[in-house]
Ligand SMILES: NC(=O)C1=CN([C@@H]2O[C@H](COP(=O)(O)OP(=O)(O)OC[C@H]3O[C@@H](n4cnc5c(N)ncnc54)[C@H](OP(=O)(O)O)[C@@H]3O)[C@@H](O)[C@H]2O)C=CC1
């Protein structure tokens with residue numbers, strides 16, 4: 001740690017980045033810097049506005065630094081104790097997240113992942129073998145209302161743990177985790193520290209692999225998809241079951257009854273749910289298909305676990321991504 005007041009840099013100030021930037025500013029325990037793209041001007045001029053049932057409404061929250069790129073952040077001369085990834089997890093994006101973060105990850109920087117999906121940590125460990133990686137599951141709902149303005153709704157919870165780096169001592173990683181947890185709690189986040197964050201992430205991805213994929217493939221909310229045929233529930237259970245099998249084959253812990261619980265959590269929502277993957281597809285943005293379906297599928301194939309439903313859903317979502325990226329060639 002370079003100072004008693006850590007420097008935190010958030011990469012990406014969309015829905016989740018806005019919520020956690022606000023939490024960290026409200027904590028008053030750290031200096032908060034951001035790398036922003038489409039909302040750079042708004043954040044620079046007016047600061048951040050968060051509307052939240054849990055944290056209240058805050059207008060004009062100010063940052064210690066707003067930058068257009070990681071190079072610009074590094075050139076400010078600030079050394080960052082934490083670099084928080086609050087962008088979408090796009091494993092096949094070029095340049096890669098690791099390449100983009102190179103200028104701001106220096107000796108002692110801890111990288112914090114606030115992203116959905118699995119397999120996000122490996123490329124970062126490869127690129128930054130001597131840096132701590134803290135991995136988190138974010139349990140909240142958030143959306144962007146306009147440039148520099150976001151809304152947080154439903155509950156807010158952060159389940160976070162160390163994704164151990166071979167070259168580092170567990171003690172060093174734990175210290176960096178403790179400070180991040182303390183700052184987040186001081187800002188009002190409901191933090192749960194977890195010794196087995198990979199199991200947590202895989203349990204969360206059971207949900208996303210199923211509901212995000214079927215809503216995007218059909219462009220329907222979950223209730224409409226499930227009403228359309230009795231086979232829809234069979235497919236949903238098959239997708240979830242395959243993710244559970246792959247996670248267990250990896251030696252991870254998935255509690256018995258997880259699939260039933262996740263089905264019930266979805267079907268109990270009267271009007272059903274859309275998904276972030278569907279939103280991304282409709283907006284013409286690349287989806288998080290690789291971390292939500294690609295990693296479970298590849299791990300299944302590697303471990304000899306049958307994953308026919310994951311292959312089907314992955315290939316459909318990849319085709320939809322391709323369609324968005326090649327509108328001319330996609331015409332029928
Ligand atoms: N939203 C939610 O309710 C939840 C989201 N999550 C997960 O959180 C993660 C973040 O999602 P979410 O906040 O919804 O995504 P958003 O699309 O709302 O925000 C992502 C932000 O990252 C910015 N960004 C991407 N690339 C760059 C770049 N090169 N330079 C600067 N900024 C960049 C985007 O900028 P620009 O505006 O220019 O595109 C955007 O502001 C995802 O993994 C998601 O699955 C998890 C739980 C709930």
Ligand SMILES: CC(C)(CO)C(=O)C(=O)O
Pocket residue numbers: 116141208211212273274275276277
């Ligand atoms: C917001 C929620 C829970 C809805 O499916 C989700 O995880 C997603 O869309 O990615």
